[in-house]
Amino acid sequence: MVEVSASILSVKPKEESKTFFALEKAKTDYFHIDVMDGKFVSKDTYQKMFEYASYIKRISNTPLDVHLMVEDVAEAIDEFSAVEPNIITFHYEACKSEEDVEKYIKLIKSYNCKVGISVKPETKVEEIYKFLPFIHTVLIMTVEPGKGGQTFLEDMVEKIANLKKYIDENNLEIDIEVDGGINLRTAPEVKKAGANILVAGTAILKAVDYKVIIDELKLD
Ligand code: DX5
Ligand code: ZN
Numbered sequence: 001m002v003e004v005s006a007s008i009l010s011v012k013p014k015e016e017s018k019t020f021f022a023l024e025k026a027k028t029d030y031f032h033i034d035v036m037d038g039k040f041v042s043k044d045t046y047q048k049m050f051e052y053a054s055y056i057k058r059i060s061n062t063p064l065d066v067h068l069m070v071e072d073v074a075e076a077i078d079e080f081s082a083v084e085p086n087i088i089t090f091h092y093e094a095c096k097s098e099e100d101v102e103k104y105i106k107l108i109k110s111y112n113c114k115v116g117i118s119v120k121p122e123t124k125v126e127e128i129y130k131f132l133p134f135i136h137t138v139l140i141m142t143v144e145p146g147k148g149g150q151t152f153l154e155d156m157v158e159k160i161a162n163l164k165k166y167i168d169e170n171n172l173e174i175d176i177e178v179d180g181g182i183n184l185r186t187a188p189e190v191k192k193a194g195a196n197i198l199v200a201g202t203a204i205l206k207a208v209d210y211k212v213i214i215d216e217l218k219l220d
Pocket of ligand 2: 007032033034067179199
């Protein structure tokens with residue numbers, strides 16, 4: 001089954017609550033929270049995303065999918081655990097050693113949260129294979145992390161397919177989430193390659209009817 005995680009990175013100021021309610025009503029499976037620290041990527045959305053996530057948590061039961069694009073992963077895990085996310089994903093590139101990766105996996109689990117590891121477009125997905133038995137989701141970046149509204153990188157389709165093949169061959173149960181430039185044109189190819197959680201920001205927020213686009217993104 002394919003699920004949709006609506007990125008609220010580019011929600012218009014003053015339209016936040018209206019937009020969050022409309023997304024919930026349109027049955028997004030998750031709210032995707034893009035946490036940026038101004039260091040791992042140049043933008044800083046840290047406070048804003050904490051406020052958005054806290055607000056959504058107070059009024060909605062739709063799960064939160066927190067995507068940490070930060071250097072200080074442990075600190076962000078500790079802080080965002082307060083909004084009780086369903087999943088927290090950190091970047092493999094933010095880890096200095098294998099011990100770091102292990103430490104963050106365990107820390108996220110200590111908050112009863114699912115664990116995701118994300119890889120940037122230039123990072124080989126094979127580098128994280130050894131951690132797959134211990135995590136729930138791999139988030140394949142299909143654009144450079146840092147901002148919404150970018151163009152999907154076609155080379156990532158093969159990366160998704162290779163990961164899917166490895167997961168199946170090794171009988172692992174792991175979600176493949178894709179993030180960046182997902183729309184009605186690119187969704188079919190990522191789903192065919194094996195992705196089952198689609199993050200979409202611009203495509204959903206620009207649509208006239210959130211329900212229609214979310215349903216179409218999910219179609220098999
Ligand atoms: C990029 C973020 C994405 C992004 C998705 O760094 O991780 O979640 O906001 O937005 P669109 O769908 O506009 O590419
Ligand atoms: Zn994201």
